[in-house]
Amino acid sequence: MSERNIIAIHDLRSPATGAGIPEIPALPAGTELSPGLLSDSLGRTLHDLRISVTDRCNFRCSYCMPKEVFDKDYRFLPQTALLSFEEMLRIARIFVACGVRKIRLTGGEPLLRRHLEHLVAMLADLRTPDGDPLDLTLTTNGSLLARKAAALRQAGLRRVTVSLDAMDDRIFRAMNDVDFPVADVLAGIDAAVAAGLGPVKVNMVVKRGTNENEIVPMARHFRERHGGQVVLRFIEYMDVGATNGWRMDQVLPSAEVRARLHAAFPLVPLDAAQPGETAERWAYADGRGEVGFISSVTQAFCGDCNRARLSTEGQLYLCLFAERGHDLRSLLRGAHPSGRPWSDAEIAAAIGLIWQRRDDRYSQLRASRPAETDTPESGGRRRIEMSYIGG
Ligand code: SAM
Ligand code: SF4
Ligand code: SF4
Numbered sequence: 001m002s003e004r005n006i007i008a009i010h011d012l013r014s015p016a017t018g019a020g021i022p023e024i025p026a027l028p029a030g031t032e033l034s035p036g037l038l039s040d041s042l043g044r045t046l047h048d049l050r051i052s053v054t055d056r057c058n059f060r061c062s063y064c065m066p067k068e069v070f071d072k073d074y075r076f077l078p079q080t081a082l083l084s085f086e087e088m089l090r091i092a093r094i095f096v097a098c099g100v101r102k103i104r105l106t107g108g109e110p111l112l113r114r115h116l117e118h119l120v121a122m123l124a125d126l127r128t129p130d131g132d133p134l135d136l137t138l139t140t141n142g143s144l145l146a147r148k149a150a151a152l153r154q155a156g157l158r159r160v161t162v163s164l165d166a167m168d169d170r171i172f173r174a175m176n177d178v179d180f181p182v183a184d185v186l187a188g189i190d191a192a193v194a195a196g197l198g199p200v201k202v203n204m205v206v207k208r209g210t211n212e213n214e215i216v217p218m219a220r221h222f223r224e225r226h227g228g229q230v231v232l233r234f235i236e237y238m239d240v241g242a243t244n245g246w247r248m249d250q251v252l253p254s255a256e257v258r259a260r261l262h263a264a265f266p267l268v269p270l271d272a273a274q275p276g277e278t279a280e281r282w283a284y285a286d287g288r289g290e291v292g293f294i295s296s297v298t299q300a301f302c303g304d305c306n307r308a309r310l311s312t313e314g315q316l317y318l319c320l321f322a323e324r325g326h327d328l329r330s331l332l333r334g335a336h337p338s339g340r341p342w343s344d345a346e347i348a349a350a351i352g353l354i355w356q357r358r359d360d361r362y363s364q365l366r367a368s369r370p371a372e373t374d375t376p377e378s379g380g381r382r383r384i385e386m387s388y389i390g391g
Contacts, residue, residue, distance in 0.1 A: 037099045038351075040318075040358035047276055047306035049100045051088055052390040053116065054108040055312050059141050060177040061165075062244065063205055065387045067177055069243045081313040085119045087332050089126075091310065094348050096126055098355070100308070102135040104161075106390030108312070111144040117155040124156025137161065139203070139391055143180055145188025153195040160192045161201040163391075166214040167221050175211060189230065198229045201292075203391075205235045208252040215257055216264045223265065223288045233279050233292035234258075239366070240320055241385040254293035258282065261291065276306040300363035308355070309389050316351070319360035320391075321383050326354050 038046045055077050060067045083091070092103060103123055110116060126134055135158060142162040152160070164185050166172040172182040192200045204211070204218055215234065222230045234257045239246040261267060270281040270290060278301055279292030295301075309317040314329025331342045331350060 038355045040355050042303075042359060042361065044304060044306055044358070046095075046099045046308060046355050048102045048104065048308070049092065049095045050104045050106050050307060050309045050390050051092065052107050052310065052312045052388065053088070053105055053110045053113040053119065054082070055388050056112055057107060057109040057141070057387055058112060058143060058178065059109065059180060061175060061205075062177055063207060063237055063246075064241070064244065065385075066243055066245070070387070077313055083310075083312065083314045083329060083332070085115075085122060087314065087329070088119060088310075089122045090344070091314070091328060091332065091347075092123055093126055094344050094351065095308070096128060096134065097344070097348050098351050100134075101128060101132075102137070104390075105136075105138040108387050108390070109141050109143070110138055111140050111148055117148070117151045120152055120155040120157045135159075139163065140188075141176070142185035142188035146184065146191045149188065149191035149195040149197060153197055157197060159199070159201070160197040161203055162189050162192065163203045163205070164189070164218070165204050165207075166211045167217040168214060171211055171214060189226075193226060193229050200226075200230045202230055202232045203235055203294075204232065205237055206252045206257055207237045208250050210250075212252050212260075215260050219261055219265060219291065223284065226289075228289035231290055231292060233294055234261075235294040236297040238296050238320075238386075240383065241387075242383050243385065248297075251297050253298040254280070254295040255298070258293055267291070276304045296363055297366075300361070300367050302361035302364040305361070311384075311389055316354060317384065317389055318354070318358045319362050320386070320389065321362035322360060323383055325384070326350075 040046070057065055057070075059065070060070060092100075095103075105116070105119070105123075107113070113119075120136065120138075123136055124133065128134065133156075136156065137159040138152070138157055139161045140163070142164060145160070145162065149160070162185065164172070164182070165175045167182060169182045172185075173179045189200055189202065192198070202218075202222060204214070206212060206215065218232055222232050234254060236254055237246065237251050258267065265288075266285040267282040268285050270283050272281065278296075279294050280299075281290055281292050283290045305319075309320070310328070311317065311325060314327070314332060315325030316328050317325045328347065328351070331347050335341055336346075
């Protein structure tokens with residue numbers, strides 16, 4: 001991988017380096033936007049907030065953090081750049097005032113962030129204006145879950161999503177590219193179910209030619225072992241970031257995944273659980289649970305995308321494929337021209353303005369473009385990395 005790529009990635013997240021400078025949100029002078037439901041320019045209401053708690057990971061999944069780029073010389077964010085738990089709590093509280101009802105902690109690998117259960121406990125205490133707790137969840141590679149599931153549950157985490165791409169140990173070790181054994185992730189899933197973090201969702205990124213033969217074994221395992229308490233979801237391999245060398249011919253469309261699964265275990269369609277849900281839900285006809293299909297490439301779901309994403313260093317992104325963030329950290333740490341800190345109401349007003357102008361719908365637009373490799377080498381757009389912004 002050329003140095004050019006490495007610089008491009010760094011640029012995308014470092015305000016100091018010039019290109020890709022995050023925008024500092026405009027604050028309306030003296031205005032206090034009344035908190036409440038916020039709609040963007042396409043009528044989509046802000047509902048979910050994904051908070052990335054670290055840009056580091058102990059895996060090197062080739063579709064996310066290829067080893068050649070994320071090597072020992074890769075410059076991860078310095079500690080001082082990261083939002084503290086107190087800053088995350090404050091921004092989360094402001095987002096709740098703006099209408100957020102669901103928070104997902106992600107990364108990098110979120111369980112690498114020390115004392116994450118403290119942050120979970122702080123967020124679990126937040127209440128909506130109606131006095132309800134938030135839907136608080138976490139996405140993890142599962143490597144540390146066996147050790148941490150009970151403490152996370154006790155801290156107030158409600159559910160967990162575990163990423164797992166194969167049952168076959170050899171294939172799994174190759175996909176995580178750090179030789180991590182599948183048995184340890186399976187133990188993590190068992191621990192999450194036992195701790196009451198269910199229904200546990202298991203996300204499998206399907207890459208044609210890599211793990212497509214794992215579709216049926218994965219389904220069989222979770223049907224038999226957990227009988228409905230684990231929901232397996234198949235994710236189309238996405239062209240996110242600028243380092244994974246994505247190619248359309250490596251995407252196995254959900255329709256094909258579903259056909260293969262249906263041949264082994266007949267499926268019947270289910271209604272969507274909530275508006276804005278990313279997965280299309282199907283049930284096993286024999287009543288042994290359900291599966292989901294997340295078809296970001298072949299069936300864009302931008303139409304009701306209600307998700308905002310906050311990077312570890314406090315940049316707000318409005319789309320997984322965004323090229324630019326909005327620097328909320330500068331509001332958290334900076335000061336009003338009069339010298340006092342920005343108030344919560346002022347930061348809420350800035351978030352309101354940002355969301356109201358949102359018109360992102362990358363996947364929908366991609367569907368109307370011809371297939372492309374879209375890597376930096378091919379002149380593709382420079383985008384944030386999935387490991388930086390979270391899934
Ligand atoms: N490290 C945690 C994990 O793997 O669950 C959380 C962060 S990871 C970036 C979040 C999700 O993004 C994972 O489920 C992962 O499989 C998915 N992901 C990463 N790169 C992807 C890609 N190119 N296409 C589809 N999904 C991807
Ligand atoms: Fe790490 Fe998750 Fe990315 Fe894999 S998908 S490299 S586990 S952040
Ligand atoms: Fe949402 Fe962007 Fe994904 Fe569309 S492409 S669903 S707007 S994150």
